[in-house]
Amino acid sequence: MEKREYRTIARSKTGDEVELIFRPYIKGDFETAKILYQSWSNPQNLRYNEIPRGMEIDEDGNIKNGIQLVESIVDYGFPSEDGRYWMVIEAEEDGKRKVVGNCWFGNRSWDEDYAKNESWGFGYNIIRSDDKDLDNEEYTIEELCDVFANGVKCDKNWGKGLATAIINFILEQARQEGVKDVISGADILNYGSLKPMFKNGMRYYRLDREDKDPDMIIHLKDDNASAVGEQMETEWQEFQKEMKEIIVKNSEFYKERDKARFNKAVKRQKEWRDYKNSVKQKK
Numbered sequence: 001m002e003k004r005e006y007r008t009i010a011r012s013k014t015g016d017e018v019e020l021i022f023r024p025y026i027k028g029d030f031e032t033a034k035i036l037y038q039s040w041s042n043p044q045n046l047r048y049n050e051i052p053r054g055m056e057i058d059e060d061g062n063i064k065n066g067i068q069l070v071e072s073i074v075d076y077g078f079p080s081e082d083g084r085y086w087m088v089i090e091a092e093e094d095g096k097r098k099v100v101g102n103c104w105f106g107n108r109s110w111d112e113d114y115a116k117n118e119s120w121g122f123g124y125n126i127i128r129s130d131d132k133d134l135d136n137e138e139y140t141i142e143e144l145c146d147v148f149a150n151g152v153k154c155d156k157n158w159g160k161g162l163a164t165a166i167i168n169f170i171l172e173q174a175r176q177e178g179v180k181d182v183i184s185g186a187d188i189l190n191y192g193s194l195k196p197m198f199k200n201g202m203r204y205y206r207l208d209r210e211d212k213d214p215d216m217i218i219h220l221k222d223d224n225a226s227a228v229g230e231q232m233e234t235e236w237q238e239f240q241k242e243m244k245e246i247i248v249k250n251s252e253f254y255k256e257r258d259k260a261r262f263n264k265a266v267k268r269q270k271e272w273r274d275y276k277n278s279v280k281q282k283k
């Protein structure tokens with residue numbers, strides 16, 4: 001990847017287009033870090049994704065809140081030392097750039113199954129319209145209970161083809177870098193995230209060892225491209241059926257896993273509240 005800024009078009013099924021701009025993170029950009037923390041800690045989002053810390057105290061007693069932690073975990077190297085690219089995704093609205101998501105992609109350096117440069121992984125996130133401004137509002141325990149009991153609600157930022165375009169962009173970078181395989185996964189219930197992978201030619205590979213979530217794979221050097229159109233939809237229906245059977249077979253495991261995830265979310269929401277209270281007390 002020679003350039004630092006890339007543009008690509010996302011298309012909805014109804015033909016609406018939005019241009020996406022991918023750029024690296026900027027050190028000290030707390031405005032973007034705040035948008036991302038608000039997004040990641042939204043119960044509607046963390047249900048299927050990594051749950052961010054709300055606050056951390058280091059050995060010297062220094063406090064970092066969730067926003068500062070987001071800023072400090074992002075890698076600013078391009079690529080990072082272990083060969084990964086971390087990018088903010090923006091779109092232009094009324095001549096102004098607005099953060100619409102973020103992603104990372106590159107070496108799966110943690111995966112002993114693959115040699116370096118042979119296989120890439122990726123992760124991404126799309127900003128929801130119901131993210132709260134944490135200067136004025138808080139996410140609540142009731143919202144956590146609701147999403148774990150009733151599932152994730154559709155958002156008006158969905159269905160615009162953003163996820164499909166983001167994955168397409170990442171796979172294109174991998175092709176250009178001569179990568180052999182790209183592997184990524186999503187929660188076994190998160191069909192909204194698995195479908196864009198499927199549409200980009202990724203297919204079911206294996207269950208993740210720890211979480212029993214599906215990993216999807218694409219072999220970029222394989223000439224046999226995955227099916228598109230009607231055949232793809234048929235394969236997609238079969239895939240969903242297969243996932244549902246896995247869920248039934250492992251129902252106890254998923255119940256316990258989601259209970260642990262809920263407890264972690266409660267704990268991390270409390271960290272943020274504790275941080276806010278400590279600020280109030282200082283005033």
Ligand SMILES: CC(C)(COP(=O)(O)OP(=O)(O)OC[C@H]1O[C@@H](n2cnc3c(N)ncnc32)[C@H](O)[C@@H]1OP(=O)(O)O)[C@@H](O)C(=O)NCCC(=O)NCCS
Binds near residue numbers: 123125160163
């Ligand atoms: C991933 C996510 C952002 C979707 O992004 P998006 O920009 O709306 O995705 P796209 O518009 O590119 O495509 C979504 C596809 O999934 C389909 N889809 C969405 N929800 C679905 C569901 N519950 N069951 C089956 N298909 C579903 C859509 O119909 C669409 O397919 P189509 O174009 O063939 O109709 C959204 O599902 C989400 O936020 N999930 C929770 C957070 C998350 O998972 N983030 C990514 C982590 S890997």
